[in-house]
Amino acid sequence: MPKxxxxxxxxxxxxxxxxxxxxxxxxxxxxxxxxxxxxxxxPGSKSPNHRGHRPAEAGAAEPKRRWTAQERAGRxxxxxxxxxxxxxxxxxxxxARSFxxxxARSFxxxxARTYxxxxARSFxxxxxRxxxxARxxxxARxxxxxxARSFxxxxxRxxxxARxxxxARxxxxxxARSFxxxxxRxxxxARxxxxARxxxxxxARSFxxxxARxxxxARxxxxxxARSFxxxxxRxxxxARSFxxxxxRxxxxxxxREERPARSDWNASTTSKAHEQHxxxxxxxxxxxxxxxxxxxxxxxxxxxxxxxxxRTLADLGAAAPFPIQAATVAPILEGRDVLARGRxxxxxxxxxxxxxxxxxxxxxxxxxxxxxxxxxxxxLAPTRELALQIDRTVQPIARSVGLFTTQIYGxxxxxxxxxxxxxxxxIIIGTPGRIEDLIRQGKLDLxxxxxxxLDEADHMSELGFLEPMQxxxxxxxxGAQKLMFSATLDREVAALVDxxxxxxxxxxxxxxxxESSTIDHRILVIDHRDKxxxxxxxxxxxxxTLVFARTRAFAEMLAEQFDDAGISAVxxxxxxxxxxxxxxxxxxxxxxxxxxxxxxxxxxxxHVDDIDLVIQADAPDEYxxxxxxxxxxxxxxxxxxxVTLIPRQRRRRMTEMLQRAEIEAxxxxxxxxxxxxxxxxxxxxxDVAEVAEAADVxx
DNA sequence: AAAAAAT
Numbered sequence: 001m002p003k004x005x006x007x008x009x010x011x012x013x014x015x016x017x018x019x020x021x022x023x024x025x026x027x028x029x030x031x032x033x034x035x036x037x038x039x040x041x042x043p044g045s046k047s048p049n050h051r052g053h054r055p056a057e058a059g060a061a062e063p064k065r066r067w068t069a070q071e072r073a074g075r076x077x078x079x080x081x082x083x084x085x086x087x088x089x090x091x092x093x094x095x096a097r098s099f100x101x102x103x104a105r106s107f108x109x110x111x112a113r114t115y116x117x118x119x120a121r122s123f124x125x126x127x128x129r130x131x132x133x134a135r136x137x138x139x140a141r142x143x144x145x146x147x148a149r150s151f152x153x154x155x156x157r158x159x160x161x162a163r164x165x166x167x168a169r170x171x172x173x174x175x176a177r178s179f180x181x182x183x184x185r186x187x188x189x190a191r192x193x194x195x196a197r198x199x200x201x202x203x204a205r206s207f208x209x210x211x212a213r214x215x216x217x218a219r220x221x222x223x224x225x226a227r228s229f230x231x232x233x234x235r236x237x238x239x240a241r242s243f244x245x246x247x248x249r250x251x252x253x254x255x256x257r258e259e260r261p262a263r264s265d266w267n268a269s270t271t272s273k274a275h276e277q278h279x280x281x282x283x284x285x286x287x288x289x290x291x292x293x294x295x296x297x298x299x300x301x302x303x304x305x306x307x308x309x310x311x312r313t314l315a316d317l318g319a320a321a322p323f324p325i326q327a328a329t330v331a332p333i334l335e336g337r338d339v340l341a342r343g344r345x346x347x348x349x350x351x352x353x354x355x356x357x358x359x360x361x362x363x364x365x366x367x368x369x370x371x372x373x374x375x376x377x378x379x380x381l382a383p384t385r386e387l388a389l390q391i392d393r394t395v396q397p398i399a400r401s402v403g404l405f406t407t408q409i410y411g412x413x414x415x416x417x418x419x420x421x422x423x424x425x426x427x428i429i430i431g432t433p434g435r436i437e438d439l440i441r442q443g444k445l446d447l448x449x450x451x452x453x454x455l456d457e458a459d460h461m462s463e464l465g466f467l468e469p470m471q472x473x474x475x476x477x478x479x480g481a482q483k484l485m486f487s488a489t490l491d492r493e494v495a496a497l498v499d500x501x502x503x504x505x506x507x508x509x510x511x512x513x514x515x516e517s518s519t520i521d522h523r524i525l526v527i528d529h530r531d532k533x534x535x536x537x538x539x540x541x542x543x544x545x546t547l548v549f550a551r552t553r554a555f556a557e558m559l560a561e562q563f564d565d566a567g568i569s570a571v572x573x574x575x576x577x578x579x580x581x582x583x584x585x586x587x588x589x590x591x592x593x594x595x596x597x598x599x600x601x602x603x604x605x606x607x608h609v610d611d612i613d614l615v616i617q618a619d620a621p622d623e624y625x626x627x628x629x630x631x632x633x634x635x636x637x638x639x640x641x642x643x644v645t646l647i648p649r650q651r652r653r654r655m656t657e658m659l660q661r662a663e664i665e666a667x668x669x670x671x672x673x674x675x676x677x678x679x680x681x682x683x684x685x686x687x688d689v690a691e692v693a694e695a696a697d698v699x700x
Numbered sequence: 701a702a703a704a705a706a707t
Contacts, residue, residue, distance in 0.1 A: 412705085432703090
């Protein structure tokens with residue numbers, strides 16, 4: 001028993017905590033890292049209030065310094081050795097981590113119980129734990145980080161070399177498989193055993209099946225009318241780049257579609273003529289109400305109709321004068337109109353809807369006392385929690401400046417606080433669809449008083465998984481509530497929602513938002529797949545903030561770990577992380593505590609981090625819209641940025657088409673590890689920012 | 701594939 005108590009190091013037993021600092025490492029890799037970062041300065045909270053507080057030692061080395069070329073070479077060697085011994089490695093890792101969580105709890109909780117109740121059991125259990133050789137050697141991270149996930153991820157990680165290749169395969173394999181299956185059925189030996197039935201059945205079936213196959217095309221059309229149509233027209237219209245051309249495109253598409261044989265089915269089964277017409281209306285107005293930047297130069301927030309408190313708060317937020325999109329939308333929103341707005345990434349859309357929304361609520365309740373438990377009057381919806389949180393960071397101060405309250409309603413965090421806020425009464429809700437619907441279902445959220453609804457990233461919110469929740473939510477708000485839809489890539493995809501919920505919407509976009517006026521530099525690197533990891537590592541090993549996009553959560557996680565192993569501090573952001581970690585990791589990039597964030601598309605839209613000067617797409621996106629949003633994480637508010645996309649050779653053509661749709665020009669370069677171009681991009685991205693900042697007289 | 705609820 002006593003040997004189970006492992007408080008050691010003089011720490012109180014009831015306050016068991018992992019002994020981060022004084023542990024020897026358990027793997028070559030880890031040992032190296034430890035040497036590079038003196039144990040005394042490793043983890044342990046910097047905050048004196050944290051239970052894991054460890055005061056910084058005088059003259060302590062940097063927590064994590066860059067590796068030298070030699071060290072990296074050594075690591076690579078170690079990896080090569082390790083990789084020949086995979087099974088052992090995985091078995092070492094797994095048990096060690098999986099137990100990480102339990103000891104902490106069981107040490108605190110069990111002693112009392114165990115003594116009286118089940119001595120036998122506790123003896124059985126603990127010896128096993130004590131025997132574990134790996135325990136003392138455990139790395140610092142696992143303790144805090146990934147109890148549940150680690151099980152899922154580990155096996156995959158062990159396969160690393162092979163893993164890179166896999167994502168591609170499943171796609172190719174599946175269609176093939178289903179074809180393979182059918183022939184097999186025909187060949188079944190079992191057939192001979194049931195002559196009577198099969199013979200009768202099959203002819204019938206096969207007839208049934210074939211017609212069904214012919215009908216199938218109809219289904220896909222029903223499922224994704226907007227998408228498939230959006231893609232085709234753009235290709236045809238490639239040469240035309242400017243925003244002015246888009247409406248024309250959509251018109252030109254229609255007739256073509258109707259000529260198609262399958263099309264009459266589609267029209268008949270899913271969409272009314274009114275729907276089709278409405279789509280045209282949307283785009284007609286997009287063109288008609290483009291706002292010229294010159295026209296807005298002498299406009300102020302005050303002249304647009306915003307009150308003094310709000311204007312002052314906007315100035316505090318860094319918005320002294322309205323950006324074009326703001327100049328365009330504030331007045332019509334205050335008039336109570338439904339508004340659709342497209343302004344490119346980083347153009348100031350949040351304030352464009354946030355400020356007039358607050359002003360509008362204020363006017364509507366002038367002179368009224370804010371009642372306890374009043375129902376929310378405005379709702380802002382976003383596709384990700386991080387975005388909802390970020391919108392609140394902008395809207396909350398504006399609201400508070402006039403005495404209105406906001407609350408965030410999103411998942412991944414306990415409900416209690418959110419429900420508590422609702423019970424007291426808030427004016428503006430900012431959140432994601434899942435938790436909002438959850439609370440409605442529980443009767444803890446009532447939207448019947450909501451008179452303004454904003455859909456940020458509205459086109460995304462109209463996509464497959466989001467559309468229906470959005471429709472359900474929008475049906476619950478006050479009759480005749482004002483609806484506002486914003487996105488950098490607002491297009492016909494919003495038609496389904498516009499058609500049902502918006503009344504005679506005003507549509508805005510900012511004229512002149514072309515590639516030429518963009519501050520983002522785009523490069524495509526054509527690489528050999530085997531070189532991907534190495535090239536990525538050399539690209540992110542730089543000064544300045546770098547955002548790396550990966551297609552899957554697992555790959556994002558793997559890359560972050562790989563960068564970290566190489567001595568480049570990096571964290572991941574994806575849906576497999578708990579919300580606390582998601583928030584923390586994003587904050588780490590924002591605050592500059594790490595310079596590299598590896599994310600899935602959870603970070604593609606809306607997320608604003610001030611000075612990301614390089615965006616790397618480790619996996620090319622599938623949609624041009626995704627390309628635009630991802631690359632829009634840099635070059636914000638007129639600053640410079642570079643976007644580097646890695647593709648394998650066979651993807652060149654697809655990539656070219658996507659760029660044309662996105663109306664982006666980018667040179668393609670074949671690159672191998674160690675090429676000069678990589679070095680130029682690595683340092684160049686930062687240099688560009690400095691140059692531009694100097695020229696524009698803005699702090700870099 | 702990812703995201704959005706919790707379980």
